[in-house]
Structure formats: C-alpha cells, structure tokens
Amino acid sequence: MGPTQSNPLVSVVVPTYERPEAANRAIESVLDQTYRPIELIVVDDHSPRPVADALGPINADDVQVTTIRHEENRGGNAARNTGLDAATGEFVAFLDDDDEWLPKKLERQVTALEREDAGFAYTGVRNVGPDGETISITSSSNGGRVTKRLLFGNFIGTFSAVMARRTVIERAGRLDERLPSWQDWEYYVRLSQYGRCVAIPEPLVVRHNAPTGQISRSIEPKREVSYPLLLERFRPIASEYDVERKMEGYLSYALGRAALSNGDYAGARRDFIRSIVRYPFDPSFYLYLAAAAGGRYAYPSLRTVKRYVTRLTA
Structure with missing residues (x-):
C-alpha cells in the first residue's frame, strides 16, 4: 500500500x-x-x-x-x-x-x-x-x-x-x-x-527474547502487585459473565507458571492448588502442580509431557 x-x-x-x-x-x-x-x-x-x-x-x-x-x-x-x-x-x-x-x-x-x-x-x-x-x-x-x-x-x-x-x-x-x-x-x-x-x-x-533483564521474568512484582490488582480489576467483569471462579482459577494458574519458571516451586504449588480449588476442570492445572511438586527435577520434562498429553487428547 x-x-x-x-x-x-x-x-x-x-x-x-x-x-x-x-x-x-x-x-x-x-x-x-x-x-x-x-x-x-x-x-x-x-x-x-x-x-x-x-x-x-x-x-x-x-x-x-x-x-x-x-x-x-x-x-x-x-x-x-x-x-x-x-x-x-x-x-x-x-x-x-x-x-x-x-x-x-x-x-x-x-x-x-x-x-x-x-x-x-x-x-x-x-x-x-x-x-x-x-x-x-x-x-x-x-x-x-x-x-x-x-x-x-x-x-x-x-x-x-x-x-x-x-x-x-x-x-x-x-x-x-x-x-x-x-x-x-x-x-x-x-x-x-x-x-x-x-x-x-x-x-x-x-x-x-533476551536471557535476562525482562521484568516479566521476575515473580515478586507479579505476586505482590500485579496479581491482586488484576484480581480486583477482573472480578466485576467476570461476574457479568458468571465466570468469576474460572477467572480466579486461570489467574492463579498464570501466577503459578510464572513462579515455576523462576524456580519458586513452593509458591507455584500453592498457586496451582488455588487454581484447582477455584476451577478444577482444566487438566493443565494438575499437570503443572505435578511439575511443581517434583521441583527442579520434574520441571524440565514438563514440555515433553504436555506434548504427549496433547497428542493423546487430540
């Protein structure tokens, strides 16, 4: 043009x-x-x-x-x-x-x-x-x-x-x-x-994608500031669609994935458990909880397991 x-x-x-x-x-x-x-x-x-x-x-x-x-x-x-x-x-x-x-x-x-x-x-x-x-x-x-x-x-x-x-x-x-x-x-x-x-x-x-220096790679700002702010902002919108619990589940899931990628396995376990309590219907929540429970030895194999599960359920 x-x-x-x-x-x-x-x-x-x-x-x-x-x-x-x-x-x-x-x-x-x-x-x-x-x-x-x-x-x-x-x-x-x-x-x-x-x-x-x-x-x-x-x-x-x-x-x-x-x-x-x-x-x-x-x-x-x-x-x-x-x-x-x-x-x-x-x-x-x-x-x-x-x-x-x-x-x-x-x-x-x-x-x-x-x-x-x-x-x-x-x-x-x-x-x-x-x-x-x-x-x-x-x-x-x-x-x-x-x-x-x-x-x-x-x-x-x-x-x-x-x-x-x-x-x-x-x-x-x-x-x-x-x-x-x-x-x-x-x-x-x-x-x-x-x-x-x-x-x-x-x-x-x-x-x-730089190896270091991107703010999205830090878990503490997400946990202490971004998570509660998004929870506050999204709740009234989710209520309009009657999906408040599902929204909270996926927001906790996002926080858990960020914690997992930063090596905060204990925090990730808490986040994934909260996501399952709020919305127990997504298999990915359980898969990531298992990876967090396995710590640094289980997390590297998570991507391979996810590809296998995806093929089985496709």
Whole structure:
C-alpha cells in the first residue's frame, strides 16, 4: 500500500530505555513499513544516555518523528501513556524497543480494522533467541468479542502485536502505571470492552527474547502487585459473565507458571492448588502442580509431557 491522501494516519509509540541498538532496529522496522503516513513517537524513559543521541538518521517520506524524554525513569506503561498523549493518528500501534515488525504489519492491520469495522487488531509473533534462532511461532486466531476469553489468559501476547483505533483507546482510558507486569493483559481486557477484535494469523512481529533483564521474568512484582490488582480489576467483569471462579482459577494458574519458571516451586504449588480449588476442570492445572511438586527435577520434562498429553487428547 503506497502513500495516498486517503490513508488514515497511524501513530506508532515506541517506549525505550537504555537499549539504543535495539531501539534503532525497532525504528528501522517502522521506516520499512509499506504503509504511509506514519507518526513515529519515541519515548525515552530517562535512559542514562539520551536515546535521541544514539538514534541513527531518520529519513523517510510521510513519517513524522517526535522524540520525548522523561525527566525520571517511570516504567513502560508511563512511557506508553506519554506516547498516547502525543499521538494524533486515527490508529495507534505499540512497538517495544526490543521487538521489530515485518514490512506489511501496519498495512495488514489498517486494512483489517477498516474492513471489519473493529476496535483493535493483533498479529502472530515469531519469538527468536539471542542468536536470532526461532524459538516458537504463535498464530493469532481469537477474534470478535473476546472479553470473556481474555479473562482466562492473555492469548494476544506482546504490545508490539497490537493496533487499536484511537476512539477505542480513549474509551478504555490510560494504561495502569501501577502494574510492573501483565500490563498488556490488563489493557487488552479493557480494549475488548469497547470494540471487536480482529486476529491476523501471520507472524508479522519478531520478538527478541533476551536471557535476562525482562521484568516479566521476575515473580515478586507479579505476586505482590500485579496479581491482586488484576484480581480486583477482573472480578466485576467476570461476574457479568458468571465466570468469576474460572477467572480466579486461570489467574492463579498464570501466577503459578510464572513462579515455576523462576524456580519458586513452593509458591507455584500453592498457586496451582488455588487454581484447582477455584476451577478444577482444566487438566493443565494438575499437570503443572505435578511439575511443581517434583521441583527442579520434574520441571524440565514438563514440555515433553504436555506434548504427549496433547497428542493423546487430540
């Protein structure tokens, strides 16, 4: 899709902190988009070295670039909110600084949102390791009215896969800056209350998984802050669908999986037991409880067992 006067403006919000090389890669993938016009908003969350000093030259037709720097480090959602405050486009897309897009990502999403008259859209994601090797590929498939399904887990994934209409974002409100993790999951539930979702199966996002340093790898913020906040936020919505106990079961399950991946086996056991008490109908809860009971010797074999169980029940 070439640039035309009829194309609506897309605002791209890139929050970044102390990763100039990754940020340059992310920005380059924005400039390589087949869609125009684009408003690119880079929000530097007070990096020790200002990101503006490290960015390469940005020369592209129909790309308006704005760089904003926080006076203190405030976190990813605060940076996204700053970008939203500055955005003027009809559509808004998020891109984390350690991710990148394939060239047709924006074009495919704008086309889908306009065709379906939907509120937001997401794409599949290719997850890669430090050496660029593909770890996994997720394909999006859940579309339509997805609020109820989102209460049981974040099937959308990274912010980098999402584009939303500005009108839907305005109704959903600002992102919750109190959340140190699961910020995306909480926000998708709110977006879904004000617009239909479009799933674009192709993996048009490349997510670079670093071995350390990602906040999602820390269990304590999830346990002490994110879990109680999401429980409080999701309960009234779940009550409307009469799935409060099921929602609580899946939220405890998500917490248990995070604990398990961080080596907190005792905490994971408590989380999985709570998930079973609240919703005893998902076999995965029992499988993960068994892995947590086996500790560090059982957990590595869990993926193999899950594949075997999946084949038996398919």
